[in-house]
Amino acid sequence: MISGTEALAWATLIALLILGAAMLLVIVRIVRGPSLPDRVLALDSLTLLALAFVCVVAVRSGIMLYLDIAIALALLGFLATVALARYILKRSEAIASDLGEDDQQ
Template sequence: MSAASFLDWTSLIALVLLAAALLISVVRIVIGPTLADRVMALDLLTVLALGFIGAVAVRTGLTLYLDIAIAVALLGFLATIAFARYILRKAIERE
């Protein structure tokens, strides 16, 4: 087994596992009992998407995907901060 063949198989396995984890995360977003659970699942979805983009970048050899991963990471961070502020504001209004 050559190194290129090994890298091809491992990246394919990584993509399949990450796709399964993405589906499970989406299910958690839909059935999450609380808003905090949904926010955590959304954050997990962002991290898994970063891993998926990274695996595609390794598989194809294109560095363009890394720029996309940086943009997704920034959007995921900002979304998590926005949801955290929303949850905090909602808790303050309840008091």
């Protein structure tokens, strides 16, 4: 019979392996992404996976200080996503205005 501690150790180990594999796949999407919005979405997914990874490490080690790190990482990921979304919006507006000027000439 498996004790609760052993079950938790196995569950967290499996979770870490799955999260690590997911991070590798997301990194491949960041590198190969066909467009900038795809890369931004992959970067946001990587932040979420890193957040989950830190939370699983906190559960596995029993050190709850890692949850503070997870909160800071979540805030940083949100701000990065908002900044990149604004960049994409400004870039598309600039391209649209450049195309509009070319049509008038």
